[in-house]
Amino acid sequence: IKPSSNHPIFADAKEDFIAATDGTVLEEKGGAVATIHSNTTRGILQTVIPVDGHQSHITSYRIELLGILATIILAQTLLCQTRKKYTQITGTIYCDNKAAVHQYLQLSGTLPPSISRANANDADVLQELRHWKQKVPADITIKWINAHQAKPTSRPARLNHVADRLAAEQHKVGPEWESQQLGEILPKTQAQLIIQDVLFTRKI
Numbered sequence: 433i434k435p436s437s438n439h440p441i442f443a444d445a446k447e448d449f450i451a452a453t454d455g456t457v458l459e460e461k462g463g464a465v466a467t468i469h470s471n472t473t474r475g476i477l478q479t480v481i482p483v484d485g486h487q488s489h490i491t492s493y494r495i496e497l498l499g500i501l502a503t504i505i506l507a508q509t510l511l512c513q514t515r516k517k518y519t520q521i522t523g524t525i526y527c528d529n530k531a532a533v534h535q536y537l538q539l540s541g542t543l544p545p546s547i548s549r550a551n552a553n554d555a556d557v558l559q560e561l562r563h564w565k566q567k568v569p570a571d572i573t574i575k576w577i578n579a580h581q582a583k584p585t586s587r588p589a590r591l592n593h594v595a596d597r598l599a600a601e602q603h604k605v606g607p608e609w610e611s612q613q614l615g616e617i618l619p620k621t622q623a624q625l626i627i628q629d630v631l632f633t634r635k636i
Contacts, residue, residue, distance in 0.1 A: 440468055440475030442511060442521060448472050449511075449523025449572060451503045452591035455495030456599035460487035463602025464499035465595045466506055477506060478594075480602045484616070489633045496529035497557045499595075500536055500574065504564045511569050523572040526588045528579035528596075536574050539565055554633055556621040563620050 442448050454465040462483035469476050481502055483495050503525055511518060527533050539562050544550040552558065577592050584593045 438474075438476045440470035440477050440510060441473040442470050442514065442518075443472035444516065444518050444520045445472055446520060446522045447524065448521050449507065449570060450587070450591065451507070451523070451525045452577075452588070452595040453496065453499035453503050453525060453527045454592065454595035454599045455483070455492055455499050455529070456596075456602060457490055457492055457495060458603045460490060461603065462490045462495045463599050464495050464502060465599045466499055466502035467591060467595050467598065468503060468506055468510065469591070477510070478598060479506075480598050482602065482605075485633060491554075493529060493531050494554045494557060494633065496527060496532040497535070497554055497561065500525060500527060500532060501557060501560050501564065504561065504568060504572070507570065507572060508564060508568045518569050521570045523570055524588075525572060525574040526577040526592055527574060528577050528592055530576050533574050533576045536561060536565075542566065556618045556633055559620045560618050 448471045449468070450471060451466065451468045453467070456463050462485075463480050464483055465478070465480050467476065467478035479502070481498070483490060483498055485494070507523070511521075535558060539558065542562055544552075544555065544559070544562075549555070549558075575588075577588050579592060580596065581589050581593070584590045
């Protein structure tokens with residue numbers, strides 16, 4: 433789904449950045465959502481991206497990580513394009529996948545701290561997140577939110593509801609936006625195993 437935007441404009445203020453992510457898998461195809469909002473001057477940018485990869489590797493966890501990655505990259509792009517020097521701005525990303533939230537909070541530095549971490553499932557996405565987490569010119573944290581609330585009354589719950597709806601839209605798109613079986617090696621991954629057109633992102 434092509435990005436849509438109502439020009440989020442960020443003020444150098446606490447909690448001026450708020451975002452929600454989500455992911456979905458259906459019939460071995462995945463879609464990840466990034467939706468970003470500015471608070472002081474209300475604006476929104478949202479997009480859904482297809483998640484490529486072999487059917488055995490497309491998991492809800494990987495898709496949620498990619499939704500977080502898309503949000504972090506967009507945050508860095510939006511904040512840097514204004515050419516402001518932010519000193520006060522903070523923000524929160526809301527995600528309904530506990531495992532993805534936990535992994536993001538554990539990330540530090542530019543390289544995995546151990547061989548086991550380097551060989552973990554979806555280590556390629558985690559390495560991208562390490563890189564981009566260091567680049568964002570704002571203190572942006574991530575919090576878990578309960579998914580599929582019957583009556584989403586809080587703003588984070590409403591944003592999660594919107595992200596969930598957008599994720600479902602990915603399964604209705606035409607061939608040009610569908611997930612592909614063979615994905616590309618992510619930029620911060622130096623080498624990756626490919627066997628019979630399967631790019632391995634999980635343990636063998």
